[in-house]
Amino acid sequence: MRPFTYSRAKDPSSAIKMLAQNPNAKFLAGGTNLLDLMKEDVERPDALIDISELGLSDINLISAGTNQGGISLGGLSKNTATANHPLVRQNYPLLTQAILAGASGQLRNMATNGGNLLQRTRCPYFYEVAMPCNKREPGTGCGAKEGINRMHAIFGWSEQCVAVYPSDMAIALAALDAVVKVRSASGQERSISMADFHRLPGDQPEKDTNLAHGELITAIELPKNRFADKSYYLKVRDRASYAFALISVAAALEMDQANGPGNRIKQVRIAMGGVAHKPWRALKAEQMLVGKEATEANFNLAASAEMADARPLEHNAFKVELGKRSIVLALKMAFNGGKA
Structure with a gap:
C-alpha cells in the first residue's frame, strides 16, 4: 500500500471541500472495497478523508415534495441497518432481499449505502495490475475481452471494457426507480436517477458513475409504490x-x-x-x-x-x-x- 494522508471530516461541507481541493483524494466510509483496492495497488489515493462521522445515516419517511410517501435512506447508513429497517422491510422488501444476498454479515455491518453504489468491478483483470485494463489504466487495453470472460458483460459492453457492475443493492434500487441525492463543493444539491447514476463503458470505462469529483452522496430516495406484496x-x-x-x-x-x-x-x-x-x-x-x-x-x-x-x-x-x-x-x- 502506498503512503497517504488521513483526515477526519467534521461535517459534509468540510468533507466536500477537502476532497474537491485534491484530485487524488478519496472519501473513506466503511472502506470495504476501497481499502482492498489500495492493498492491491489498484487505487492509489494520496489522501483519505474519513466521512464516517458525518451523520447522514437516518432512514425516514418523506413527508413533503414530489416524493411524498416514499422513504429516504441515508448515504452513510450501513447496509445491515438499511436491510433490517422496518420501513424498508415493510414497504421495499425487494431491497432487503437484495442487500442480504450480497457479501457477508460482517461486510454488510461496515458497508454504507453510498459506498455500495460506488464499489468497483470485481473483474480479475482490473485487480491484476500486471494485466492490461482500460478501467484501471486507460489506453492499455482490455485483457478480459480476449481472455477468460465467463463472468463478464453481455449487454452494453464496448471494445474498451467488458466488465460488469457487482452490487446487489443497486439492482434493486434500479428496479425501484431510486433517486440518488448528492451535494457538491459549491453547496448545490442535485438528484440523479438510478438509471443515470452509473455509466456504460463507452470510450471512458475508467468512469463508473456520473458523479463529479468532490460530490458526496447524502441520501437515496425511494418513491412510494405498490410493489411490496409482489x-x-x-x-x-x-x-x-x-x-x-x-x-x-x-x-x-x-x-x-x-x-x-x-x-x-x-x-x-x-x-x-x-x-x-x-x-x-x-x-x-x-x-x-x-x-x-x-x-x-x-x-x-x-x-x-x-x-x-x-x-x-x-x-x-x-x-x-x-x-x-x-x-x-x-x-x-x-x-x-x-x-x-
Missing part, C-alpha cells in the same frame, strides 16, 4: 454465499385491481445484475408485460425479447439462456409473493 430478488451464483452474481434479477409487479382481484399486470419493474457495466433495466420485457396476464407464457415471451439483444463473449454465451430463465423465475416468484 417482488422478488433472484441471485444465481456459483456458490450459495459470498459470491458475485452470474445473473441476478430484481422483479416487481403491481396488478390491475380496477375490476377486482385478477392477474393482469398494471406495472412491472425488472432490473438485472451480472450482465452489464451498470444495473440493466429490462425495459423491453417491462413494456411487453404491461396490460398482459401474469402467465408463464407471457413471462417467457418478455424474457426472450429482452435477451434477444444480448452480445455474449467467448465464454459467457450461457448467460443468454440463464438470463431468460432467471427473468421468468423471478417474475413467477414475485407474482406468488416470493413463493415458488
Whole structure:
C-alpha cells in the first residue's frame, strides 16, 4: 500500500471541500472495497478523508415534495441497518432481499449505502495490475475481452471494457426507480436517477458513475409504490454465499385491481445484475408485460425479447439462456409473493 494522508471530516461541507481541493483524494466510509483496492495497488489515493462521522445515516419517511410517501435512506447508513429497517422491510422488501444476498454479515455491518453504489468491478483483470485494463489504466487495453470472460458483460459492453457492475443493492434500487441525492463543493444539491447514476463503458470505462469529483452522496430516495406484496430478488451464483452474481434479477409487479382481484399486470419493474457495466433495466420485457396476464407464457415471451439483444463473449454465451430463465423465475416468484 502506498503512503497517504488521513483526515477526519467534521461535517459534509468540510468533507466536500477537502476532497474537491485534491484530485487524488478519496472519501473513506466503511472502506470495504476501497481499502482492498489500495492493498492491491489498484487505487492509489494520496489522501483519505474519513466521512464516517458525518451523520447522514437516518432512514425516514418523506413527508413533503414530489416524493411524498416514499422513504429516504441515508448515504452513510450501513447496509445491515438499511436491510433490517422496518420501513424498508415493510414497504421495499425487494431491497432487503437484495442487500442480504450480497457479501457477508460482517461486510454488510461496515458497508454504507453510498459506498455500495460506488464499489468497483470485481473483474480479475482490473485487480491484476500486471494485466492490461482500460478501467484501471486507460489506453492499455482490455485483457478480459480476449481472455477468460465467463463472468463478464453481455449487454452494453464496448471494445474498451467488458466488465460488469457487482452490487446487489443497486439492482434493486434500479428496479425501484431510486433517486440518488448528492451535494457538491459549491453547496448545490442535485438528484440523479438510478438509471443515470452509473455509466456504460463507452470510450471512458475508467468512469463508473456520473458523479463529479468532490460530490458526496447524502441520501437515496425511494418513491412510494405498490410493489411490496409482489417482488422478488433472484441471485444465481456459483456458490450459495459470498459470491458475485452470474445473473441476478430484481422483479416487481403491481396488478390491475380496477375490476377486482385478477392477474393482469398494471406495472412491472425488472432490473438485472451480472450482465452489464451498470444495473440493466429490462425495459423491453417491462413494456411487453404491461396490460398482459401474469402467465408463464407471457413471462417467457418478455424474457426472450429482452435477451434477444444480448452480445455474449467467448465464454459467457450461457448467460443468454440463464438470463431468460432467471427473468421468468423471478417474475413467477414475485407474482406468488416470493413463493415458488
